[in-house]
Amino acid sequence: MSIKNAFYAQSGGVTAVINASACGVIETARQHSDKIGKVYAGRNGIIGALREELIDTSIESVEDIAALKHTPSGAFGSCRYKLKNFEENKREYERLIEVFQAHNIGYFFYNGGGDSQDTAYKVSQLSEKMGYPITCIGVPKTVDNDLPFTDCCPGFGSVAKYVAISTKEAAMDIKSMCESSTKVFILEVMGRHAGWIAAAGGLAGQNSDEAPHIILFPEVPFDRETFLARVDEAVKKHGYCVIVASEGAQYEDGRFVADAGQKDAFGHTQLGGVAPTLANMVKQALGYKYHWAVADYLQRAARHIASRTDVEQAYAMGKAAVEFAVSGKNAVMPIIVRENSSPYKWSISEAPLSQVANQEKKMPIHYITDDGYGITAECREYLSPLIQGEDYPPYDDAGMPRYVNLVNKVIEKKLRTDFEI
Amino acid sequence: MSIKNAFYAQSGGVTAVINASACGVIETARQHSDKIGKVYAGRNGIIGALREELIDTSIESVEDIAALKHTPSGAFGSCRYKLKNFEENKREYERLIEVFQAHNIGYFFYNGGGDSQDTAYKVSQLSEKMGYPITCIGVPKTVDNDLPFTDCCPGFGSVAKYVAISTKEAAMDIKSMCESSTKVFILEVMGRHAGWIAAAGGLAGQNSDEAPHIILFPEVPFDRETFLARVDEAVKKHGYCVIVASEGAQYEDGRFVADAGQKDAFGHTQLGGVAPTLANMVKQALGYKYHWAVADYLQRAARHIASRTDVEQAYAMGKAAVEFAVSGKNAVMPIIVRENSSPYKWSISEAPLSQVANQEKKMPIHYITDDGYGITAECREYLSPLIQGEDYPPYDDAGMPRYVNLVNKVIEKKLRTDFEI
Numbered sequence: 001m002s003i004k005n006a007f008y009a010q011s012g013g014v015t016a017v018i019n020a021s022a023c024g025v026i027e028t029a030r031q032h033s034d035k036i037g038k039v040y041a042g043r044n045g046i047i048g049a050l051r052e053e054l055i056d057t058s059i060e061s062v063e064d065i066a067a068l069k070h071t072p073s074g075a076f077g078s079c080r081y082k083l084k085n086f087e088e089n090k091r092e093y094e095r096l097i098e099v100f101q102a103h104n105i106g107y108f109f110y111n112g113g114g115d116s117q118d119t120a121y122k123v124s125q126l127s128e129k130m131g132y133p134i135t136c137i138g139v140p141k142t143v144d145n146d147l148p149f150t151d152c153c154p155g156f157g158s159v160a161k162y163v164a165i166s167t168k169e170a171a172m173d174i175k176s177m178c179e180s181s182t183k184v185f186i187l188e189v190m191g192r193h194a195g196w197i198a199a200a201g202g203l204a205g206q207n208s209d210e211a212p213h214i215i216l217f218p219e220v221p222f223d224r225e226t227f228l229a230r231v232d233e234a235v236k237k238h239g240y241c242v243i244v245a246s247e248g249a250q251y252e253d254g255r256f257v258a259d260a261g262q263k264d265a266f267g268h269t270q271l272g273g274v275a276p277t278l279a280n281m282v283k284q285a286l287g288y289k290y291h292w293a294v295a296d297y298l299q300r301a302a303r304h305i306a307s308r309t310d311v312e313q314a315y316a317m318g319k320a321a322v323e324f325a326v327s328g329k330n331a332v333m334p335i336i337v338r339e340n341s342s343p344y345k346w347s348i349s350e351a352p353l354s355q356v357a358n359q360e361k362k363m364p365i366h367y368i369t370d371d372g373y374g375i376t377a378e379c380r381e382y383l384s385p386l387i388q389g390e391d392y393p394p395y396d397d398a399g400m401p402r403y404v405n406l407v408n409k410v411i412e413k414k415l416r417t418d419f420e421i
Numbered sequence: 422m423s424i425k426n427a428f429y430a431q432s433g434g435v436t437a438v439i440n441a442s443a444c445g446v447i448e449t450a451r452q453h454s455d456k457i458g459k460v461y462a463g464r465n466g467i468i469g470a471l472r473e474e475l476i477d478t479s480i481e482s483v484e485d486i487a488a489l490k491h492t493p494s495g496a497f498g499s500c501r502y503k504l505k506n507f508e509e510n511k512r513e514y515e516r517l518i519e520v521f522q523a524h525n526i527g528y529f530f531y532n533g534g535g536d537s538q539d540t541a542y543k544v545s546q547l548s549e550k551m552g553y554p555i556t557c558i559g560v561p562k563t564v565d566n567d568l569p570f571t572d573c574c575p576g577f578g579s580v581a582k583y584v585a586i587s588t589k590e591a592a593m594d595i596k597s598m599c600e601s602s603t604k605v606f607i608l609e610v611m612g613r614h615a616g617w618i619a620a621a622g623g624l625a626g627q628n629s630d631e632a633p634h635i636i637l638f639p640e641v642p643f644d645r646e647t648f649l650a651r652v653d654e655a656v657k658k659h660g661y662c663v664i665v666a667s668e669g670a671q672y673e674d675g676r677f678v679a680d681a682g683q684k685d686a687f688g689h690t691q692l693g694g695v696a697p698t699l700a701n702m703v704k705q706a707l708g709y710k711y712h713w714a715v716a717d718y719l720q721r722a723a724r725h726i727a728s729r730t731d732v733e734q735a736y737a738m739g740k741a742a743v744e745f746a747v748s749g750k751n752a753v754m755p756i757i758v759r760e761n762s763s764p765y766k767w768s769i770s771e772a773p774l775s776q777v778a779n780q781e782k783k784m785p786i787h788y789i790t791d792d793g794y795g796i797t798a799e800c801r802e803y804l805s806p807l808i809q810g811e812d813y814p815p816y817d818d819a820g821m822p823r824y825v826n827l828v829n830k831v832i833e834k835k836l837r838t839d840f841e842i
Binding site: 010013014016044045047071072073074075077078079080081161164165166168169170172173174175176177179180181185187203204273275276291292293294295296297298300301302303304305307309384387388389390392395397398399400401403421 | 586597715
């Protein structure tokens with residue numbers, strides 16, 4: 001078997017640990033120099049392949065590649081760009097083949113969520129549909145935890161830990177203040193279609209008497225009256241009320257509680273503002289003094305408080321992807337299999353890309369309490385292991401984390417044509 | 422000298438390290454049992470004294486008191502309650518004396534910001550104006566960093582560290598995404614009257630070419646056109662723009678930017694918050710895709726990423742307060758004196774409560790760059806030491822910080838009358 005180069009790219013929203021997966025891919029590929037030559041990273045994801053903007057990771061030092069493991073964000077740039085079907089845009093696939101051929105690329109590692117695994121699947125069909133032989137392995141990543149087959153998704157555990165801790169800390173804050181000041185605190189978290197991240201807020205307390213007193217899931221239709229009654233009840237019983245609200249919280253008819261009216265490249269509605277909307281609702285109806293926070297990027301970028309379990313799994317997925325590839329597997333994605341919850345044990349298996357793509361795993365309904373506002377013991381058992389362990393980045397003398405900046409040298413183009421995205 | 426009990430209370434907005442000051446007070450008082458009997462903590466601050474709700478800290482274990490050092494929020498409850506002048510409400514002062522007398526209280530430690538030091542000052546006058554002998558020492562605390570005399574305020578360093586790190590992490594996130602997605606990110610931080618916290622965001626980068634590209638201070642009048650031009654310039658130059666905005670950002674005429682009363686695409690009033698208001702402004706004028714976050718309580722409660730310097734200073738202020746008291750000082754507040762910036766060296770001195778009360782220390786204007794959107798080298802030199810060092814709380818096996826819950830036993834009342842706040 002001849003030596004081929006590899007293409008690795010990051011796709012979709014970045015996370016605190018997607019670079020740990022990159023680290024796993026690159027370090028493992030370096031150990032398989034009999035089969036894999038250079039690892040080229042796409043500058044800004046798949047766009048880098050289309051534009052022939054390939055970053056040569058071989059010039060990065062061993063130390064800098066290792067430092068990816070504790071560096072958040074996408075070190076090579078990510079993108080929100082979805083390949084169309086072969087029939088709709090054959091030109092894109094022809095371009096990919098041109099670029100891959102020009103740089104002797106025989107391995108394709110694509111690190112992303114559901115939409116991205118769709119792209120990975122399409123690329124895996126290049127061999128069959130267009131006669132270009134390529135080994136294509138997906139690397140799972142998404143804070144939304146909504147990929148099928150895998151027990152959890154790298155990226156989620158760290159957001160979950162951030163949200164659980166932040167909820168706990170803010171709850172302690174408002175508890176201190178509620179006698180003479182703020183009575184209601186609302187934390188808005190990510191999770192457009194699935195309530196996984198909001199559910200993680202539930203780990204801040206042990207039961208419904210502890211904050212958060214209310215969790216709003218996209219899976220449970222929002223009812224203004226019931227919600228307000230619940231807020232009032234919590235304030236009267238505990239002196240304060242803490243709410244964790246998913247950005248995807250929606251009414252029975254599907255209208256989002258907050259709808260910013262924008263759409264992204266995938267046609268998804270861009271959300272924001274559940275927290276202030278709820279705060280206003282509480283103020284109008286109950287008159288309680290409130291505070292609200294919107295974590296937004298802070299939650300998915302918070303490498304400073306990443307889950308060690310998550311970091312290890314993210315690295316392991318990148319490593320497994322390369323091991324799968326060199327062992328002759330194709331068109332698959334490594335997945336995490338839960339062997340046991342307490343103590344937590346997990347192993348690695350695989351799922352076919354053809355089945356991973358474009359499927360969304362929702363929260364099981366029995367993870368949500370009957371009243372719709374909390375998490376069940378089963379949900380707790382599922383979530384808890386994912387936030388276990390800390391994995392602090394190193395800090396410099398000035399008190400800031402030492403996140404790595406790679407050289408990111410784009411290699412010289414070999415093709416004469418540019419490609420318009 | 423006879424043994425007297427002490428009263429300690431937390432006041433105003435709580436912080437990640439106010440309990441470290443409580444720890445300093447209680448541990449040090451326990452070492453001076455020849456002069457100080459029990460330390461009673463006010464349940465919900467000074468309100469606890471007025472209502473005769475005194476928490477007996479002597480029943481708390483050595484371990485639990487030590488754990489206060491790594492526990493955020495106000496362990497005994499805080500309050501937003503300001504004593505009126507003697508002339509306006511003599512009844513309150515008479516009540517304090519009744520309660521103090523009933524419980525043999527001869528020391529008063531009040532842990533708070535400017536308003537709270539005003540209360541401490543008034544209590545210190547009890548001896549002179551009402552003939553009740555009491556030793557009264559203020560303990561500085563405020564995330565706003567606006568107390569006079571002291572070089573910095575316990576509580577601020579940890580918010581500063583949180584904001585600097587969060588800005589850096591979010592900036593790395595948007596940098597990864599900006600090629601095909603979000604171009605502008607706005608982080609709203611606390612600081613209604615002074616830009617100290619916003620300034621700390623500036624530590625995320627080394628110069629104006631690094632994020633944050635724009636900082637909005639309450640001290641600099643907000644100008645929509647200049648701001649938008651600056652955003653556009655950053656996006657064109659760097660591909661993205663990161664903005665740290667103080668909640669107190671305001672127009673020339675004193676109107677808060679957050680109160681701008683804008684409407685979204687659907688004609689709904691845009692709800693509170695500088696960040697969403699600015700985001701909307703950017704969207705309308707420049708059309709860039711944006712994300713925004715409002716840190717709110719998360720920033721001041723984030724003990725998980727507290728500054729070690731801040732924790733040490735918070736503890737030292739509590740300790741010094743007790744040492745001042747037992748050495749016969751009165752009506753003063755310990756302060757932090759900067760001996761050197763690099764390497765950072767500080768010592769402890771004191772300021773008279775009469776002069777501390779109701780003064781606000783603004784950011785020096787030479788800490789802000791001439792264009793009004795960044796911090797100067799001098800500001801950097803001031804801020805940088807305050808975020809030095811990490812001081813992680815211990816974690817349990819489930820991956821959550823072990824913050825302490827004290828027993829908080831309120832002692833039996835001795836007075837027959839209740840007091841209406």
